[in-house]
Amino acid sequence: MDVNIYLPRQYYEKTQSKAIPTIFYLSGLTCTPNNASEKGFWQFQADKYGFCIVFPDTSPRGEGVPTDPENSWDFGIGAGFYVNATKQPFNKNYNMYQYVHFELPNELNTYFNKETVEIDFLDNVSIAGHSMGGFGALSGYMKNLSKYKSCSAFSPIVNPMNVPWGQKAFNGYLGDNKSEWKEYDPCELVKTVKNTENKTILIHVGTSDPFLEKQLKPTSLLEASKGTTWEDHINLKFAEGFDHSYFFISTFVPEHAEFHAKHLGLI
Numbered sequence: 001m002d003v004n005i006y007l008p009r010q011y012y013e014k015t016q017s018k019a020i021p022t023i024f025y026l027s028g029l030t031c032t033p034n035n036a037s038e039k040g041f042w043q044f045q046a047d048k049y050g051f052c053i054v055f056p057d058t059s060p061r062g063e064g065v066p067t068d069p070e071n072s073w074d075f076g077i078g079a080g081f082y083v084n085a086t087k088q089p090f091n092k093n094y095n096m097y098q099y100v101h102f103e104l105p106n107e108l109n110t111y112f113n114k115e116t117v118e119i120d121f122l123d124n125v126s127i128a129g130h131s132m133g134g135f136g137a138l139s140g141y142m143k144n145l146s147k148y149k150s151c152s153a154f155s156p157i158v159n160p161m162n163v164p165w166g167q168k169a170f171n172g173y174l175g176d177n178k179s180e181w182k183e184y185d186p187c188e189l190v191k192t193v194k195n196t197e198n199k200t201i202l203i204h205v206g207t208s209d210p211f212l213e214k215q216l217k218p219t220s221l222l223e224a225s226k227g228t229t230w231e232d233h234i235n236l237k238f239a240e241g242f243d244h245s246y247f248f249i250s251t252f253v254p255e256h257a258e259f260h261a262k263h264l265g266l267i
C-alpha cells in the first residue's frame with residue numbers, strides 16, 4: 001500500500017505555534033493515493049490554512065492479496081470500502097477501517113514526531129472523502145465522533161446497504177449478516193449515534209453525477225436523519241451540472257477546506 005502526505009509550508013517555516021492539524025482524505029473506487037493528490041488541489045488550501053493532508057490508499061495491495069473473483073473494479077483491490085472484513089479470504093488483509101482510523105495515524109505519529117509533536121495526526125484531526133471514501137468518511141466519523149473535529153464528503157455513498165456497490169462490498173467483506181452491515185451504514189448510524197455536540201456535516205453532490213440515483217442517493221441520509229439528533233445537521237448541497245469527477249471535487253475543495261479549518265481552530 002502507498003500513502004501520500006502533504007506537509008504545509010507552516011511546517012517548514014515553523015510559523016504555527018501549535019501542532020499542525022491533519023485532514024484525512026479517503027478516495028473512491030479504483031483510486032490510489034495519487035488521484036486526489038494530483039487532481040484534488042488540496043495542497044494550496046493546506047498552505048493557506050496550515051493543515052497537513054493525508055491521502056491513504058483504498059485497499060491492501062501486493063502479492064497474495066485476494067481481489068474480486070470477477071476482476072471488476074468495484075470490489076477487492078482499489079475498493080476496500082473502509083470496513084474490517086470478517087469473511088474469508090478477505091479478512092486477512094482487508095482491514096481498512098482499522099488501518100485508516102487507527103493504524104495509519106499512529107504510524108504517522110511515530111514516524112514524524114520523534115521528539116516533539118509537530119504534526120497532530122491523532123487529536124486535532126478531520127476527515128473527508130469521495131464516493132466510496134465519502135462513505136468511509138461519514139461512517140468512520142460517526143463511529144468515532146470524539147476523535148474527529150469535522151467531516152465532509154463529495155458524492156458519498158450514504159446508504160451502502162441499499163445500493164449495488166455497497167451490497168456487493170458488504171456481502172463480500174462481511175457476509176450476509178445484516179446487523180454487521182448496519183454498524184457501518186451512515187443511514188443506520190444517524191439513528192444510533194447521538195450528535196451531542198450539535199456537529200454539522202458538509203456534503204456536495206453534482207446533479208449530473210451518473211451514479212447519483214443508483215449508488216449515491218444522498219437524500220436518503222436526510223430522510224434517515226429525520227427525528228434524530230442529526231436532523232438539520234447535514235448540510236447537503238447540490239452542485240448544478242457537476243459530475244462525479246475530480247473537476248467537481250477540486251471546484252469545491254476550497255469550501256471543504258475552509259469548513260475543516262474552522263473546526264480545527266485555524267480560522
Ligand SMILES: N[C@@H](CCC(=O)N[C@@H](CS)C(=O)NCC(=O)O)C(=O)O
Pocket residue numbers: 027028029030031035039073130131132244245246
Ligand atoms: N472506472 C469507473 C469509474 C470509477 C470512478 O468514477 N471512480 C471514482 C471514484 S468512485 C474516481 O475517483 N476515479 C478516479 C479518478 O477520477 O481519478 C468507470 O470506468 O466507470
